[in-house]
Amino acid sequence: MNPFAQVLLDGIFTGSTYALMAAGLALILGVVKVVNLSHGAFFSLGAYVAYILSANGVSHPATAVVLSCIIAFAFGVFLGKSFINPVRFHPFSVAVGTLGFALLFEQAAQMLWGPHPASIGAGAPWATVSGIVVRRWGVVSVVASAGILAALALLLSSRWGLPLKLIAEDEEIARSVGMDVEKIRYLTFGFASATAAAAGALLAPATSITPTMGRVPLILSLIVVIASGMENVLAIFLVAVGLGLLSNISAYLLAPQWSYVSLLTVICLLLLLRPEGLSGTVPGRDY
Amino acid sequence: MTGALALGSGLLLFLPLAGLDPFLLDVLTSGFFLACYVGSWDIVGGVAGQISLGHALFFGTATYSCALLTSLAGWPFAAAGGAALLLSTGVAAVVGAMSARLKGPFIALLTLALGEIAHEIMLGQTFFSPRGTYSWGGEGGVPVTLPWEALSPWAMYYGALLFLFLSTWGMTALARSKEGLIWTAISGSELTARASGVDVARHKWRAFLVAGFFAGAAGVGFAAHVGRATTSDFSLELSFQAATFAAIGGRGTIVGPVLAALFLHALFLGAGIAPAARVILYALALLLVLRFFPAGVAGTLRERLRARKMVSGGAGL
Numbered sequence: 001m002n003p004f005a006q007v008l009l010d011g012i013f014t015g016s017t018y019a020l021m022a023a024g025l026a027l028i029l030g031v032v033k034v035v036n037l038s039h040g041a042f043f044s045l046g047a048y049v050a051y052i053l054s055a056n057g058v059s060h061p062a063t064a065v066v067l068s069c070i071i072a073f074a075f076g077v078f079l080g081k082s083f084i085n086p087v088r089f090h091p092f093s094v095a096v097g098t099l100g101f102a103l104l105f106e107q108a109a110q111m112l113w114g115p116h117p118a119s120i121g122a123g124a125p126w127a128t129v130s131g132i133v134v135r136r137w138g139v140v141s142v143v144a145s146a147g148i149l150a151a152l153a154l155l156l157s158s159r160w161g162l163p164l165k166l167i168a169e170d171e172e173i174a175r176s177v178g179m180d181v182e183k184i185r186y187l188t189f190g191f192a193s194a195t196a197a198a199a200g201a202l203l204a205p206a207t208s209i210t211p212t213m214g215r216v217p218l219i220l221s222l223i224v225v226i227a228s229g230m231e232n233v234l235a236i237f238l239v240a241v242g243l244g245l246l247s248n249i250s251a252y253l254l255a256p257q258w259s260y261v262s263l264l265t266v267i268c269l270l271l272l273l274r275p276e277g278l279s280g281t282v283p284g285r286d287y
Numbered sequence: 288m289t290g291a292l293a294l295g296s297g298l299l300l301f302l303p304l305a306g307l308d309p310f311l312l313d314v315l316t317s318g319f320f321l322a323c324y325v326g327s328w329d330i331v332g333g334v335a336g337q338i339s340l341g342h343a344l345f346f347g348t349a350t351y352s353c354a355l356l357t358s359l360a361g362w363p364f365a366a367a368g369g370a371a372l373l374l375s376t377g378v379a380a381v382v383g384a385m386s387a388r389l390k391g392p393f394i395a396l397l398t399l400a401l402g403e404i405a406h407e408i409m410l411g412q413t414f415f416s417p418r419g420t421y422s423w424g425g426e427g428g429v430p431v432t433l434p435w436e437a438l439s440p441w442a443m444y445y446g447a448l449l450f451l452f453l454s455t456w457g458m459t460a461l462a463r464s465k466e467g468l469i470w471t472a473i474s475g476s477e478l479t480a481r482a483s484g485v486d487v488a489r490h491k492w493r494a495f496l497v498a499g500f501f502a503g504a505a506g507v508g509f510a511a512h513v514g515r516a517t518t519s520d521f522s523l524e525l526s527f528q529a530a531t532f533a534a535i536g537g538r539g540t541i542v543g544p545v546l547a548a549l550f551l552h553a554l555f556l557g558a559g560i561a562p563a564a565r566v567i568l569y570a571l572a573l574l575l576v577l578r579f580f581p582a583g584v585a586g587t588l589r590e591r592l593r594a595r596k597m598v599s600g601g602a603g604l
Contacts, residue, residue, distance in 0.1 A: 035392040037399075083578055092538070093577040095338050095395040096530045100577075103527055104570035107563040215403070222396060261407050264400040268385075271397045275388040 005132050007252040008245060013138035014206060015244020017199045018217055019237040020145035022224035023152060024195030030168040030230040031188040034088050037098040038079065039221060040214025041105035042072045042193045046200025047209045048109060054120045054204075061140050061202065068197040076193025080186030102214065109211040117208035137205040144202055146237075148195065153233040164188065168230070196221075216247065219263045226270055295546070299448055303441055311557055312440050318552040319447035320509040321528075323454045325548035326541050327501035328529035333538035334462045335494035336474025337386065338395040341402030342529045344382065345499040347521035349375040349506025351409065354429035354516035359414055364434045368507045375506060379499020386495065387488035390477070399523065406521035428517030431510045443512055450508055451545070454501055459541045461497060470494050474539065524566055531573040537589070 021043060028036045049071065050064035058064075079101060087093035125133040155161050163184055166174040175181050199217065207213060220243050228235035246266070247259035303312060328342045352371035356362040362370070382401060386394045413424040423429040461467055469490050472480040481487050510516055519525060528548075536547030551572075555565050 035396070037395075083574060087577055090577075091391040091395075092332075092336075092338050092530075092534075095340065095392050096527070096534060097574055097577045099340060099399075099523075099527055100531065100570040100573045103524060104567055104574075107566045107570075111563050111567075219400065255411065257407055257411050261404055264404045264407070267400050268397060268404075271389060271393055271400075272385060275390075275393070 002131055004252070007248050009132055009134070010138065010206065011245035011248035012241055013141055013244075014203060014248065015241035016237065017141040017145045017202050018220050018244055019224070019240035020148055020202075021196045021199040021217055022221035022240050023149055023233060023236050024192035025221040026225045026230040026236060027152075027164075027188055027192045027195075029225055031164050032080065032084060032088065032185050033168075034084060034094045034098075035222075036084075036189075036192075037095060037218065038101040038105075039193070039196050040216075040218030041102040042076065042196035042214070043200035043217045044105065044109060044209075044211065044214035045072055045075070046197030046202075047204040047207070047213060048113065048200075049197070050201040050204035051113075051118050051120055051209050059120075061137065061144075064201040064204070065144065065198050068201040069194040072197030073190040073194040076190035077186050079193070080189030081182075084189060085182055085185055102218075106211045106214070113211075115211060117210045119208050120205045135205075137202065141202040141206075145199065148198065149233055149237060156233075216260050216263060219260070219267055220244075220247065223263065223267050223270060226267070226274070292542070296452070303444055309440055311553075312444055314556045315549075315553055316440070316444045316447045316512055317509065318549050318556070319451040320505045320512060321552050322545045322548040323451050323508070324502050324505035325529050325532045325536075326455055326458050326545040327498045327505060329533045329538060329541050329544040330458055330462065330470075330501065331494045331498035332530060333533050333540070333544065334467055334474065335470035335491060336539075337491060337494065338391065338530075339398045339495075339498075340395045340523075340526050340530065341382070341398030341400070342498070342502060343521050343523070343525035344398070344402040344405050345375045345379050345502035346506040346509070346525065347405060347409070347516070347518075348378045349503040350431075350510040350516035350520045351429065353507055353510035354431045355414065357432040358416070358423070358430050361432075364432070364511065368511070371507050371510075372500065372503045375503025376496060376500045379495045379502070380492070382499070383492040383495025387492050399526070402521060402526050403523060406518060406523070409518050409521055426518055428515050428520075431514050431516060433511060433514055447508060447512065450504075451549075454504060455541065455545050458497075458501060462539075462541050466490070466493065471539070527566075528569060531569050534573055535576050 021039065025036060025039050028034065028039070046064070046068035049068035050061070053059070053064050053067070083097060083101075084094065087097060126136050126139065127134045156164065163174065163179050166177075167179070167181055167184060171181050196217075200214070220240070223243060224236055224239045228239045243263065243266070247263055250262040251259035299315070302315070307315075324342075324346050327345075328339065331337050332339050332342070349371040352374045353364070353367050356367035356370055357364055360367075382398060385401075386397055389397060410425060413422050414429060415422050462470070469480070469485055472483070472485060473487055473490060473494075477487055506520070509520075532548040532551060533544035535551070536543030536545070538544070551569070555568060560568070
């Protein structure tokens with residue numbers, strides 16, 4: 001029995017699921033060109049959907065993932081079409097508005113389901129390899145997120161991904177060749193929000209479900225996007241797994257709250273070391 | 288506008304004499320400090336245009352300094368208040384130096400992360416009372432030892448009101464000074480400001496410094512009023528409230544955010560709405576304002592008024 005090996009394995013499982021969510025955030029940054037602070041709220045939404053389903057006896061992960069994706073897509077399209085698209089040239093409105101949406105969701109979740117942590121049973125171990133327990137949620141999350149990420153990478157490199165790439169590159173040209181840029185933007189926003197909800201639904205058995213649970217994955221995805229850029233899906237995956245390990249190890253060695261603090265410290269350092277970071281990707285005035 | 292302000296101050300001065308109930312008096316007193324805090328956000332977030340989402344960091348530094356220095360180190364309140372002001376200004380200097388090279392949304396990320404770090408650390412920190420037997424810290428916070436046993440609520444009310452008048456006057460004067468003009472230029476376009484020979488990084492840093500000072504002053508006053516520093520002083524919700532009230536009142540006008548904070552705080556708290564519901568209402572109001580009044584309610588209305596004046600040839604108000 002080696003507890004540290006268990007922590008590492010679970011870190012890889014959670015990290016690869018965070019990669020799914022981070023890819024969604026990268027998509028928003030590339031196509032919609034905004035820094036979205038509401039991404040974590042969609043993660044919590046997915047986790048709460050999984051929790052409510054399992055509390056009502058539906059414990060198959062696929063149900064939770066599909067249902068939460070549909071709900072998150074609907075909310076994402078609404079947010080993208082009615083709020084993000086009209087204000088996206090005002091960095092202040094985007095930052096404070098998306099944060100406001102996230103806090104709105106947190107407080108609504110607290111009113112609906114209470115501030116106390118809820119949890120789903122992690123289930124019986126699937127396999128035990130020299131004392132390390134492999135559970136269903138871990139295998140399902142890795143397979144599902146790797147699958148969705150691979151599909152996303154394929155889609156982007158096929159002719160279906162061309163409009164997205166063109167908008168990321170130069171939206172004037174995209175508009176001039178007759179693409180409905182606004183529509184592609186809010187659909188992308190909805191789709192990306194669905195990836196966050198899927199990650200939340202997949203990880204729900206592994207975490208305690210609280211209204212503010214989305215803050216950790218939000219910071220983590222922001223780090224991934226700033227550190228690894230928006231194009232390389234493999235880089236996103238690797239950085240996310242690394243951060244998943246970091247957050248699990250600091251939670252194990254120090255205390256659970258330190259995984260959040262360590263991620264916050266990483267993002268501060270990253271911003272200080274790479275201040276030019278993503279400049280050029282976010283539209284608007286020259287600040 | 289001047290008439291409305293005079294009426295408002297008259298009403299605020301008259302209310303306690305008109306037999307306002309002690310609960311509402313207390314709500315208004317804490318509202319005065321909150322309003323100063325929101326005004327200080329407007330220095331850096333509105334006038335200088337730097338999106339700060341960690342403003343509670345300066346406020347919380349001040350309240351916690353007051354609490355820890357009086358209760359734990361046994362300092363007199365006046366000395367602790369002075370030290371708290373210095374500390375919050377110092378923290379603002381560090382945050383300002385860190386953000387100086389960053390732009391737009393990335394300042395928002397950095398300040399948000401710094402505020403959350405402070406919040407998490409205070410949430411996990413336990414302090415042992417020097418008299419032993421019990422501990423402070425965590426969500427319940429740390430008590431502030433005050434020099435008075437029980438101050439009359441009237442004295443606190445009028446003291447806080449005077450503090451709000453003075454600090455708002457100071458912040459408005461700064462925003463209208465030459466320094467304030469440079470901040471406005473940076474907010475308009477950093478590139479243009481730099482082209483006109485402005486040392487953008489240094490003036491941004493100064494805006495943080497001034498904002499940290501006034502937020503610290505509000506924190507010291509709040510600590511003196513409430514008698515306790517709690518982790519909500521560092522919370523993301525408090526940072527968000529500053530940006531929200533400023534957006535509703537009109538960013539960059541100082542008086543607008545101050546009045547919006549005072550009015551909404553008094554309205555929602557006075558009506559007895561629970562904290563969670565309050566944050567939801569603030570967030571909804573914010574989203575609607577950002578969507579339909581891009582320059583803030585006061586700002587957009589003023590623009591429309593100005594446009595109408597121009598059409599009617601300068602006649603009007």
